[in-house]
Amino acid sequence: MSDSSRRSFLRGAGLIGAGVAATGALGAVSAAATPSSAAGWCPDPNDPRFTLVVMPDTQYLFDEDRGDAAPLDASLRYVLDGGEDNVVFLSHLGDLTEHGEAGEIAQIGHSFQALDHNRVGYSVLAGNHDVNSSTDDQRGSTPWLSTFGPQRFRSSPTFRGSSKDGYNSYHVFRGGGRDWLVLALDWRLSPAGFDWARSVIQQHPKTPVILTTHELAYADESGQASLSDYGQRLWDQLINDNDQIFLTLNGHFWPPGRAVLRNKAGHDVHVHITNYQDHYYGGSAMIRLYRFDLARNVIDVSTISPWLLSQNSARLNELDRREIELTGPVNRFTLDIDFTARFSGFAPGPPPVSRPARDVLIPGTLAYWRFDNGPAAGTPFADGLVQRDLSGHGNDLVRVTMPGSNASALTWSADFHSGAPAHGSLRFDGGKNPGHGAYLKTVDGAPLNSADFQHGYTIEAFVKVPGDFKNGLHAWCGIFSRLCRGRDAGKTCDDPLEPAATLALSDGAQFQWAVFPLNQAGISTCWGHELPLDQWWHVALVNSGQHTSMFVEGCQVLRNPKTPAVGISGTGNWLLGAYDYDLTVDQGFYGWIGDVRIVNRALSVHEFMLR
CATH class of the missing domain: 2.60.120.200 (Jelly Rolls)
Known part of the structure; x- marks a missing residue:
């Protein structure tokens, strides 16, 4: 969809002026947050082309008496109202808020009700700003857990379960006629958390896995990603030995970047970091679109701000214009993945079966040669x-x-x-x-x-x-x-x-x-x-x-x-x-x-x- 058609669509969805409608104060809710029927969100589970939406750190939008919920609401509305073709799932990468305080968590929790009311599949996970960063997933009760724990997802079409502590969850969405598993892992896994994650994968031995967490890799200015110290733990204790994990997504660090690592089975694992909180307006609730195309064996990736796309271009300021859509090799690129070959180690397709000559000799056949x-x-x-x-x-x-x-x-x-x-x-x-x-x-x-x-x-x-x-x-x-x-x-x-x-x-x-x-x-x-x-x-x-x-x-x-x-x-x-x-x-x-x-x-x- 072109920029102009996106803008036209979002104007029709009532998002023009959303920034004006929001007060910017904690507890104030923009008009865009009001739940609607979301007639535009109706994914086709069999279409070989589908989109995974990834949302990194939104913490500056929910920062005590500072911030503005309107950019996030616009991004959620973009998913709800069909701004992107065949969206099957949304993954938030943590640091929803700046301090993890009850008021901040409540406000962003209200925004996500738009997805809840319309039974849209999504996952969230705790970042270091959402919880006490010195703790792991055994930390006990927090405002984040009270708002985004497993009880929130009882009516979710994709939620399949969580760890006993409630800080780790997994979801299964369907796209291209097959199941895909999303692991949404806490800021820091305990030994019990690692055991739980491994058990989930073992219970779904033929399902490709996308691992989401807040910290895994960081990148240099050229966009080359490397594992952090904690990321190395995740690699050594979870990713390397589980061939089903083919894509990992994290926020936390900036600038964005990516790398391809080779796992124990000798297969590629794509490691991506995406975070725009350092950009103008706290990143404007920028989203990363992963457009899977199983027919072409690619994932086309792009990065946009639906909030800025929804506004009249004549009213955008100089900094707004830079953030509408990000380009360059770390923000807009294509991954070439032969999905059949990549998944053959754990989910081999049925071998082709030869057919006897009698099945090929249809009426009118003059000659048939086979070798x-x-x-x-x-x-x-x-x-x-x-x-x-x-x-x-x-x-x-x-x-x-x-x-x-x-x-x-x-x-x-x-x-x-x-x-x-x-x-x-x-x-x-x-x-x-x-x-x-x-x-x-x-x-x-x-x-x-x-x-x-x-x-x-x-x-x-x-x-x-x-x-x-x-x-x-x-x-x-x-x-x-x-x-x-x-x-x-x-x-x-x-x-x-x-x-x-x-x-x-x-x-x-x-x-x-x-x-x-x-x-x-x-x-x-x-x-x-x-x-x-x-x-x-x-x-x-x-x-x-x-x-x-x-x-x-x-x-x-x-x-x-x-x-x-x-x-x-x-x-x-x-x-x-x-x-x-x-x-x-x-x-x-x-x-x-x-x-x-x-x-x-x-x-x-x-x-x-x-x-």
Whole structure:
């Protein structure tokens, strides 16, 4: 959401002038603190994009007869009224108040009633200014415990329990279709507190854990974070041995910073410190937004002040303008996390299950080849070996080795796309300048060699491109091609020496489908986009009998021609893993090819082999 749209939204929520409505004196409550229906807070637990809101030290806003609750109220209202997409939880990092006095605690407790009344999931923890800093979680009764102890969270949708002393709690929220556990730990853990925290993790052995506490790390002026003395205790006694903890959040120190530490399991733990109390207006109740995107495997992090965003920009003073949104590498950044890989040690996903050929042989299947029936990975695909067409139509494949190439140019592989029916593939080690490699060719007399597909077709393949593909030796290597010139099919436009049909990869690793249709004199071309390397892709070419579209991973690409294209011209053997020009194969494919299926009709996306 842009700054302007955020401001418009918050004006509509009644936050303009909130700073004027607040008196700034202890016990006074701004208009923004009044609970409302919070129709905007309705998180989608299955959306792969969700937001965790983090609120650091607010102590200067609640400081005896000084301070102002309006900034905090605006931040809470931002969560309540949907100022941020799909907020699933809010974590306060401690030092809610300056002295931990009953009046200060009562005032901020009143502000948080807006979340209570609307059953918003959130956690709080005690910082050194909220309690006697020389004590640990066995300190007994305090105003903080009376206001923010476990009794407050009985109606919370995320609260799951607390330590016996009441100063440590844990919460579980749902985002991206899975549970996430938040540990909210006291300023100082006792031995009993450490035991409790470890027991919570042990009771949730498959749940990722975000650890929140007031003190863990501090940072230098460059933003490089290091563990404090107490933080080292937390690391040694809790974090290092518990692989589920992948993210830690703390306040207390400034400036903000971050670091990545490696735990005992050899996995990354992201350590973040965020605190803005040293900024103008006590930090303006600045919040840190952790936008999880499980589809992109990232967490996008930004830092804003909803209170300042809610105000008319013309009324902001010079210092206000500096605090609206903070940038730089410690305040606005992206974490790249392969969530599946990071959590695999304690929450492995279900292994992909291969599907039998009978499940893939849908009506209209003309040919289906899969490569999970070979010998050990790395073994050459033997000369003379026939790879059967499992459709039963006789479109079998045999190996052809290009001059100067050896047996290892085409080998069996155990690598596969996780959504493919078969758990196996072929590894092609071809190239050009000079052309080399090996490929498979349909046998002479195969019915597929004469098929014209005038009523439509779907061609699917699983392809993996190596990380060094873009070295100038593999551009335009063919994945699937008909050994027939356009000229032989009566075509006179474009380059009639090009093959009648070719699915290839450009020098930028883009899929291209180039075909001489029955109804055109020239070539009709579908283009994909540039692919990230060293990973599997599913590509499908779907012709309705009139138009052709390319799909990558089940998603239709942009550059599909609108001009009618009927069928595929010419007759000739089909080549898997090679490109030909003027009937000469001059380049072998470089990479992996998995299951390939040809169907005599247009398939819908849900009918693709991809799962």
